[in-house]
Amino acid sequence: MSLGNRLLNLRKSKGLSQEDVAEKLNVSRQTISKWETDQSTPDFDKILPLCKMYGISSDELLTGEAPKENGLKPSTEENVGHLKRRAQYIGMGILLYFVAVAWIMVTIPVFQFDPVLSTSGFILICGIATYLIIYANMVYGVRKKKEERERPQVVKIIESILSMITVCIYLFVSFTTGAWHITWLIWIVFAIVMEIVKLLFCLKGVSYEE
Numbered sequence: 001m002s003l004g005n006r007l008l009n010l011r012k013s014k015g016l017s018q019e020d021v022a023e024k025l026n027v028s029r030q031t032i033s034k035w036e037t038d039q040s041t042p043d044f045d046k047i048l049p050l051c052k053m054y055g056i057s058s059d060e061l062l063t064g065e066a067p068k069e070n071g072l073k074p075s076t077e078e079n080v081g082h083l084k085r086r087a088q089y090i091g092m093g094i095l096l097y098f099v100a101v102a103w104i105m106v107t108i109p110v111f112q113f114d115p116v117l118s119t120s121g122f123i124l125i126c127g128i129a130t131y132l133i134i135y136a137n138m139v140y141g142v143r144k145k146k147e148e149r150e151r152p153q154v155v156k157i158i159e160s161i162l163s164m165i166t167v168c169i170y171l172f173v174s175f176t177t178g179a180w181h182i183t184w185l186i187w188i189v190f191a192i193v194m195e196i197v198k199l200l201f202c203l204k205g206v207s208y209e210e
Contacts, residue, residue: 001064004038010054010061011036025049089136090199096129097192101185126188133195158197166190 001009011021011032018032025032025046034040042050051058104122107113166186174183 002038003041003062004036006061006064007032007042007050008036010056014054021053024053086136086139087199089132090195093129093131093133093136094192094195094199096125096132097188097195100125100129101188101192104185155198155201159194162190162193 011018018029018036022029022032027046031040035042047058047061051061054061100122103125104118107118107121108115166189170183170186173186174180177183
């Protein structure tokens with residue numbers, strides 16, 4: 001397709017007359033007619049105004065080829081899908097952490113399970129939960145928008161504050177009760193809280209995209 005035909009089709013697609021285009025570009029109607037019939041071509045200083053008017057790039061106007069996608073940047077729909085799946089995996093991981101804590105708190109004192117067996121089950125559940133969270137962050141971690149790039153810094157600040165608070169609580173409870181064999185569960189609670197924070201930011205990302 002010639003440049004003239006492209007200009008003609010673009011004008012018609014916008015519902016403009018030759019007079020409308022001529023007025024916007026400060027040229028005569030005859031000039032527009034000559035462009036569209038390939039009797040002449042637009043001057044260089046008219047290329048950008050034409051592109052702006054028709055909402056296309058200069059390459060697309062001159063060559064008729066749309067700009068190629070990078071291929072490395074996911075579409076918005078793909079980003080939303082990744083964020084949703086990431087939220088689902090992180091949510092399952094957090095749920096399993098709660099299950100692990102409930103398991104260790106119930107199986108030994110209530111059901112009188114063997115401590116080794118109970119602890120092994122606890123470690124196994126925590127391992128599965130950790131795997132799901134790591135998998136979600138490695139495979140479905142999508143951060144493209146400016147606000148999404150800023151969010152990890154906020155999470156780091158929250159994590160630093162919570163970690164200091166957790167250290168203080170851990171040391172205080174451990175020294176006052178002497179129950180060092182059980183107070184390490186405080187760190188499991190810390191991990192759960194941090195994953196909940198990350199999940200909330202992940203879900204917030206989904207709402208931005210939608």
